[in-house]
Amino acid sequence: MRFIGRRAAFALVLVVGVSAIVFFLVNAIGNPIAMLISGQPNATEDQIAALTAYYHLDQPAWQRYLAWLVRLAHFDLGSSITYNQPVWQMLYVWGWETLKIQIPAIIISILISIPLAMTAARRQNSRSDMSIMAGSLLGHAMPTFLMGIVLILVFAYWLGWVPSYGAYSLRAPAWHSVFLDGLWHMVLPVGMLTVFNTATFTLLLRASLIDVLRQDFVVAARASGLPERRILYGHALRNAFIPVLTYLGIAFGLMLATAPVTETVFTWPGLGFLYINAIQQLDYPVIMGETVVIAVMLVGATLLTDIAYVAIDPRIRIG
């Protein structure tokens, strides 16, 4: 428990650190109002003064940072300059679309990589092992956008099975069902993320399984006549899964951080798309809010990994 407590305290420090970096970074370029308003010759002095007061830009930066932190603690991220909506509400709506493709991708890739890695690890250096390894190495090194381009060319343009962009049909939903229409649009982005994650998970799990299958307790289990299935999926897998678990947090972070790329490839209305727009239009509250929320999600994922660690491996609980 002390372990978890220490990690949680460090997680809090991390989030505050990220928020400080982002805040002072964004504020380094000076008064955003002056910059945004320079293209609007009609703005009067009064309007500029009113906006400056509204965003507290007359105060020094550290004072605004503290005020922003206090509001953050009350779950208030301010409102977007360009959309004129509360940032929280926007992150909720767009974030749902992002998680909608990322969480299924992670689950599906774990489910695929377990049997793949098992096949490869059981018969090391066999032909099936070699082909699984080669495929995983290729999938791991392939840039996600190239995978996306290939998937779009083949399944959207050539075969015409699935749409290449967007999360919903612009006109009537397919099969008269918004749900099915959404699923239909999810196929390609989820497929792209799944290929990438499956490759990495398989590589990790195979290496770790090979290590575990050599250990004494596996030999002992075999000697005592346990069925092979139970040895592999019960004993070996549980022990070999720890590195994958560690990587899970990183994989989630990687997907969130590269969401702008994924979502540009598929014109997907998610957090990445929102972020790119916010950066291009210098929408400060959105940039700061989204970075902090993503940092919280990442730190949360790492913390969950730590907790799962403790659940799987009792040695950590004591040490």
Place this chain on the structure above:
Amino acid sequence: MRRFHRQGMLRQGLRRLVRTPAGICGLVLVGIVVLAALGCHWLAPFDPADQSATMGIGANHAPAWSNPLGTDRLGYDVLSRVLYGAPTALAVGLGAMVVASLIGVAVGGIAGYAGGWTDELLMRLTEFFLVIPVFLVILAVVRLFSIVVVGTWLETVPHLSLMTIIVLLGVFGWPPIARLTRAEFLRLRHAEFVDAARCIGTRPSEIVVRHILPNAMPGIVVVIALGIGSAVLSEAMLSFLGFGDPNAVSWGQLLFFNYEQLKIAPWSSLAPGIAIFITVLGFNLLADGLSDAFNPRRRQ
């Protein structure tokens, strides 16, 4: 046998590298990229800024004899642009890793050698950089920095935006190097030959530079090889999103210009995509082969 003994660890490793399948594949792929980078001037059929195809066979023309990979939306020859993208990619990868390894080796070395709370503090800092959404921060910094420099002397620096990207990728890319360096330093700090050096009164700085660092090098080289690939990929993603250097010829930039018309002219998006793939795969395989070659226990 005697000759073998006199060779340094690095050279022995390289000899073993060409015997591993991953290593040889990696060397070939990286070799292709390096050759393209060195020879793009002679290999490319057109100048990278040559848009004359718009007057000839037209923009978005499918691969033909005069333009083996077709022409893109702006009438550039795709093959020439891809070849001229190679030096940019290598500059990004190597430049970023020079910055990253300077920081990473310093941080990891100090942490591993000093130990105690210095170690604790530096490793927490490293973890901080590993957890933050680096790509998002770099995106924001590139955009904001491009606004800050307007009107200052920095504006006159050639390829400023590409250099900013290189430095940023280095500044945010050092944590894996620091972690590995620390682990190697911890392992070697109390190795017998280091203790022996300490006994005869060698200065700590000399112990670090002459005894520990050379022995930590093989592992560091592996991480750097991996890092080159991921730096190239990051630059490609930044450029693909439109935050690259508009004055540089880069693969990500090509994708950015041409991705919107993937349906009409897939070759102009596929070619740079495959170039990035070859580079990243090459460096990944090279790293794989290197770690096999340097680590005798992993060989079978």
